[in-house]
Amino acid sequence: MGVLRLAHADIQVTDLDLATAYYTEVIGMLEVERDDTSVYLKCWDEIDHHSLRLEYAPRVGIDQFSFKVEHEDDLAELEKAVNTYGFPVERVSKGERVGQGESIRFSTPSGHTMELVADVEKVGRALPLVNPPVYVDGLLGIAPPRMDHILLNAEEIGESAKFYQDVLGFRLTEQLVDSDGHQMAVWMERSHRPHDLALVRGPNGGLHHFAYWLDDWDHVRRSADILAYNGVAVDVGPTRHGITRGNTIYFFDPLGTRNEVFTGGYRPDPDFPTITWTEDNIGRAVFYYEGEINQRFMRVHT
């Protein structure tokens, strides 16, 4: 019941062909549909229509992000909650947008456009439902099985975190607090993972990165090989996070949007106690092996 997981990120790209080539051949997503201005992509193990939409625009950035809810009834309940909080909600009917089910759309306190969607069009995995093999042969690039999480920028973390927790039912797994006790960054979950959504201080409306799930640390190493082979700009990694305990690489798509591949982490129950990181441990909190964060990672966003 309620919000299930990250459904899709809709990002803006200044070169649709270049971005599509990168996301299909280096990342290894599958193209599901295309129109004049947009390309819809999914990871091989995803059943729903798409998890990434590339849209041509004169600048890069995030257009909106979308979370899947379990039942259509959840939309009415969450619509009421967002309205009560004081934000207007727009309804988008099933089929009004490509591959999309019934959805509601609203602005978050940090000025991001968020969507909640039920009953997304299903296109199936790249595997049959009867006697399936354990993987798909001939996939290109990194070929992550699915999208994992998204990290957004917000000027006021405390206010935004409260919105996701109190209005949308997200649970706080970890937080980074400054010496004044204010939240600098928060990690929140709905799917019994260390995070589905995270927020870090930065300009409202900004996208820090979105992340793909990988099978294991071995898959992280193979991804590093593929990134290097294709001349992709690596930001950080392979390394490990203190926060979430996940294994990771950060890198940039050809237009400057940061991507991550992620695996590991733990499996929290909803009554899991929140883990706190203090500002004096920020290096280890973010990159456990290095113990420090580079300025590019702190400042660059789209």
Next chain:
Amino acid sequence: MGIMRLSHVEIRVPDLELATAYYTEVLGLYETAREPERVFLKCWDEQQHHSVVLSFAPTYGLEHFGFKVTEREDLDLYQAILEAQGISVKRYVDGEWGPGHGEAIRFATPSGHQMELVYGMQQIGNLLPLTNPPPKPLGLVGIAPPRIDHLFLTVEDVKVNTEFFQNVLGFHLTEQVMGDDGFQIATWLEVSHASHDIAFITGQDGGFHHVAFWVDDWNDLRNAADVCAYHGVHIETNPTRHGATRGYCLYFFDPAGNRNEVYTGGYYIDPDAEPITWTESEMGRAIFAYDGVVNQKFLTVHT
């Protein structure tokens, strides 16, 4: 709201000392409480008081298993649902059944397995601090899985038990092996977005096929095999892969003869996903994807 995940198993062992030594030193669980005839254990990353209880008995097998619910009201809700089906429910108040155990309802599934739903088990924390924690504790002993994962039971009528878990308890069917006669031979069900939290295979009612513990990845499975071999533990199936669930696995036996598994991989699933079906002719590959042959010992040995 509702059932969240597998909470614990109570396993019968005829030699409590030997079993405790195995579960703490080979498997690498932590002892959290002890009584003359019971030992309570947890995995290192679990917050809850126990996930395995060893109970002295003149035999082996599964005494009962418990799933965790998210709210206290879920216990009332499921008690009402079960009693409306004519199933008798025994209620335990907080801590009544054992140390740190929480409030619970106990009932029999159609296959005669004793099942419990539990709320509010004491949280004693994992082995890490809640402020600036390292990613893992040092000095873990044995296989040291971070948590319990799933349970596999033998039942005479897979269809009846699967429908009970789907319709009465709200589980979601992820995979099934269908016999040529149109009956389910085995089923996998989830309630936590994992590939499975419980599975059933045709066999004796009340039978215990195995309990599985999660490990991080394929490398950890190899380490687990090294640990088992070092200690002379009887390995039944080397590190390999399942067709059903796509997970990686290693099977071995505790000193009482109960089957254990360490498991990793598999997929994340939404509750609206259609089940995957395996036909009887492909059953070998459904169970062990690399061997692809039906392993009679694996299918028939249980406790």
